[in-house]
Amino acid sequence: MARIQPIFTILFLGLTALSSFGQSLSSIQNRQAALDWEGAQAAAQTALASLEGADRLAYLQLLGELPLPNRAPFWQEGLSLMDSLEQGDSLRLFWRWKTGQALIEEDTEKALTYWEGLEGTAYWGEILLHLAKKRPSSSIYLEQAIQFLSREQQLFLLAKAYFLELQRSQNRFRKKYLAERSLELLASLGQQAESLLLEAEILSRQASWEPAKSALLSLQVSRQKLEQAWTQLRPYSPLRKRLLTLSAAVWEQSVALYQQQFSQEAQAQYFEQALQLALEARVWQKRALLWPQRKDVRSDSLLLAGQTTPNLALWQARLAEESPSRYALTYAPLPQFSLSxxxxxxxxxxxxxxxxxxxxxxxxxxxxxxxxxxxxxxxxxxxxxxxxxxxxxxxxxxxxxxxxxxxxxxxxxxxxxxxxxxxxxxxxxxxxxxxxxxxxxxxxxxxxxxxxxxxxxxxxxxxxxxxxxxxFLPTDSSSQKANLGKNVLAIDQRAPAMGLLPTSGFDLLFQRFRGSFYRAEEASLADFKPLAASGDYSLLHLALAQKGPQAPYLFATDSLSAWQLRQLPIQTALLYFVPLPERQAEAEELLRWRHLFAHDGCSSLLLSRWSKSAEAEAAFLSIFYDLLAKGYQKEEAFREAQLSLLLSSEWAAPQFWSGYLYLGDRQTMALAKRSFFEQYWLYSILASFSLLALLIFFWRINRLDLGRNTAVND
Incomplete structure (x- = not known):
């Protein structure tokens, strides 16, 4: 029995290690699906320390596939490990190809040592393309790549090779042939995002040497390809940055060409088309600003499903049903525009x-x-x-x-x-x-x-x-929610405790209007979300801190990116937004804030162009909010508040009354004012006690006079 026990122990430990390996591999795959590369790397490194043989090789490949800055050591170690394992030649070729690919950007000569002997394999065409890009002065690699890829019928790589030659060629007729040949190959591959991107780039390059009318058509098709590619992007895609960069260039090229045509022919259609494209370019800028980042996808179960669901179209249909505003922000078509x-x-x-x-x-x-x-x-x-x-x-x-x-x-x-x-x-x-x-x-x-x-x-x-x-262009279709409440929701991270008199916009709201009010870091995000989405508040006052113009917004203990802030389910008739610390806002910042809050749930927005004293802000908001409570239209109340300050002696300088920007509709909105006693309860109590004291005083005087008169009569 003593001899058998060690055998059972060894079997138990072996099965435990195998089970642990499977669980760890599953954990790493789940982390990859969740885009938690850092966590996947840490988990894999921990498991790697206890693994040997084929299991260690599998982990090294997993680490090599992660989007880490330096993956070459994992492939190199795996290649060394394969010498002690009985692995097939095809797998060894794959590891040599991947090792060289990980090294090519840093050390071409070292990459070539791993690629020796790969001539004629399935990887050879892509190797030649890498070398052609790294050594543009030599045409031999590109010529060999085209010959090899043509023979092996690797059509997408062949189209890339033709485009690379097109970029280098100075012969107009040769460039035309290469562009046509590349587009012909890509047309046979289907409508995949990467091939659509390459098509759009080729068409854009082709437009640079074509006559104006033909160039306009080429750019139109290029823009259509980019739109198609955008609809195929998952919530976090490595193609996103390349697509956004190319889109900005293509739209800029299109606008410039229409402007050139307008300058030559002075036809209104060219100007209107240029303006349409300029507006579309703004939408691309908005997409770049509000497209979810890796950390946003990790923390959102719906977006995470879009990253891992095999059929992207099914997930997009689910997104449109469960979150129409998010779908519109992500995949909605570009807006149409006309002067009419x-x-x-x-x-x-x-x-x-x-x-x-x-x-x-x-x-x-x-x-x-x-x-x-x-x-x-x-x-x-x-x-x-x-x-x-x-x-x-x-x-x-x-x-x-x-x-x-x-x-x-x-x-x-x-x-x-x-x-x-x-x-x-x-x-x-x-x-x-x-x-x-x-x-x-x-x-x-x-x-x-x-x-x-x-x-x-x-x-x-x-x-x-x-x-x-x-x-703002493009024009919005947002409208005020019909059944909004009359209360105020105010969160101001700069607001101290209130004194006897209101000294800021927050104090003014707290004193005069009914609602929910949070100073400094009193409100958590968990508190704010249900309140803002309830529709009970017609006015939202938000003053949120930032560590810098591009930094996340600090919401008590939470930190929100621009994308996350845009997703807050806000329902209100007017939102007054102030970033902290207050500063003179650049035009880009004003537009960014407008993008964050302009949606169907928020029909109007009031922004601050530069910092003002708390007293100046209170003076403006006092008039503006009181006029809204009296039934003035929002735009009318905004103008009257500006004029009132302008004509006053204390606040007549433009620094006080022109430092606001109102964007929104011309509708009225309801605000619930506090009663006189609610507004001035302290003064009411003091006045009541003072009146009571006077009454008692006069009553005592009368009693004394009555006592004296009685004594005299006696």
């Missing part, structure tokens, strides 16, 4: 001004409900950007009196970039801005030159004569 759409949104005696800043030049288009009023070139985009940044910086400064520089630049900007588009007898303007113009409040421009000394309130601001409203 913009005219339909105009009120009587109103026009719109549409700005477009291309890479070289900027443009302005004006129209009313009946006709196109004009189209102008504004000069270099660089000059417009510089003028905008300078004037915005002047407006954000705290000065007690208007500076001469501001007076001169505010009127100069009006004359140069706005006045030429204004028609007579118009009462309002809808502004469709672009690029850097978003950071500039047009309300603070001066219609007349100011030559004598005046106070801020006396200046001829544009807002005094015209109703200005800001619009």
């Amino acid at each position: 759409q913009l005219r339909q949104q105009l009120k009587e005696n109103e026009e719109f001004l549409l700005y477009y800043t291309a890479e070289e030049e900027s443009y302005l288009l004006a129209a009313d409900a009946e006709q196109l009023l004009g189209f102008w070139k504004l000069g270099r985009s660089e000059d417009l950007q510089q003028a905008t940044a300078q004037l915005a910086s002047l407006l954000a400064q705290k000065n007690t009196q208007p500076s001469k520089v501001y007076l001169q630049q505010a009127h100069s900007f009006y004359k140069r970039f706005l006045a030429l588009g204004l028609a007579e007898n118009k009462e309002g303007i809808q502004l469709y801005l672009d690029g850097p113009l978003w950071q500039l409040p047009f309300e603070a421009l001066l219609r007349q030159a100011v030559t004598e000394e005046k106070s801020y309130a006396e200046l001829p601001y544009l807002i005094k004569e015209l109703e200005l409203s800001y619009r």
Whole structure:
């Protein structure tokens, strides 16, 4: 029995190790599916220490397939291990190919030592392509690659080889032949994302030497291929970065070509098409900003299912059913645009001004409900950007009196970039801005030159004569939820404890309106989500901290990326958003915030262009919110609040009243105000005690007088 026991022990340990290996392998595969590469690497390294032979080889291959920065050592160790194992020649060839592939970017000569003897194998064509890319001065590798791939009928790699030669060729006829041959091969392969990307890139390159009309058609097909490829991307795909980079280049190339055609022929269709493509380019920028990152996919079960489900189309159908807004953000087709759409949104005696800043030049288009009023070139985009940044910086400064520089630049900007588009007898303007113009409040421009000394309130601001409203392209179809409640939900991470009088916008809301209020880090994300999605709050006040402009938003103990913040199920009529610490926002930041919150659940957005004192914010919001509670339309209340501050003695400087941007509808919204006693309960109690004390005092005086009179009569 003593002799048998060690045998049982060995068998038990062997079975335990085998079971542990299977469980660990399953764990690593699950981690890979969850995109937790770091966790998979750590688990594999731990298991690797106790494995030998074929089991160790399997783990080394698993590590070599992970997207780690340095995978070559795993393949090299596995190749050395195979010398002691009886493995087939085909497997050995595979390991030599993978080892060289892991080394090629860092050390070509070392990679070649592993690829010796692979001539004529299935890997040889791709090896030749690698060498052709690494050694562009020698054409021998590319020629051999084309010959080998043609013989072996490896069509996708052959198309890549033709495209590589196309990029290097200087002969126009040769380039045309190579492009046609590549596209012919790719057309026979089906509509896979990688082949679609290569097709789009070839068509874009082809458009660079074609006549204008043919080039426009090639770019149109290229854009269609990119859209098709986008619909095939999983929530986290290694092709995402390449696709986004290529899309930006193709759309920019398309816009430039339409602008060139417009300059030559002055046909409105070319300008409208260029504008359409410019708007589509914005959607691609939004996709790049709000596409989920690896950590977002890991933490979201629905997105994780999209990463692992074999049939992507079935998962996309599930996503559209379970989360329509998320599907629209991820896979919705590009928006359609026409100038007639913009005219339909105009009120009587109103026009719109549409700005477009291309890479070289900027443009302005004006129209009313009946006709196109004009189209102008504004000069270099660089000059417009510089003028905008300078004037915005002047407006954000705290000065007690208007500076001469501001007076001169505010009127100069009006004359140069706005006045030429204004028609007579118009009462309002809808502004469709672009690029850097978003950071500039047009309300603070001066219609007349100011030559004598005046106070801020006396200046001829544009807002005094015209109703200005800001619009965003592409136009939104979002609408206010009909059954929203009347309460306020406010979360402000800068709000200290309130004193006797309101000293900030948060204090003002807390004192005057009913709702839920959280200071500093009182509110957790778990508390906020159900409240924001309930529809009980018509106004949301969010002041969230960031460690930097591109950093995640800090929500108490939680950290939210831009994508995660966009997914919060917010239902409200108006959202006032302030990033902390407050700063002068660049145009890109304003657009980023607009992208984060502009969806069907949030019909209007109020943003801060630059930092202001707590008292100045309270002064503006006090008037704005009170007017909303009285039934004013949101856009009307915004303008009246600006005018009220402008005409006051304390807040007349543009730094206080023009530092806000309202984007949204013209509807009214309900706000539940506290009763007089709720607002001033402390003062009411003090007044009651004071009145009671006076009554007691007079009662005591009367009693004393009555006692004296009685004594005298006696």
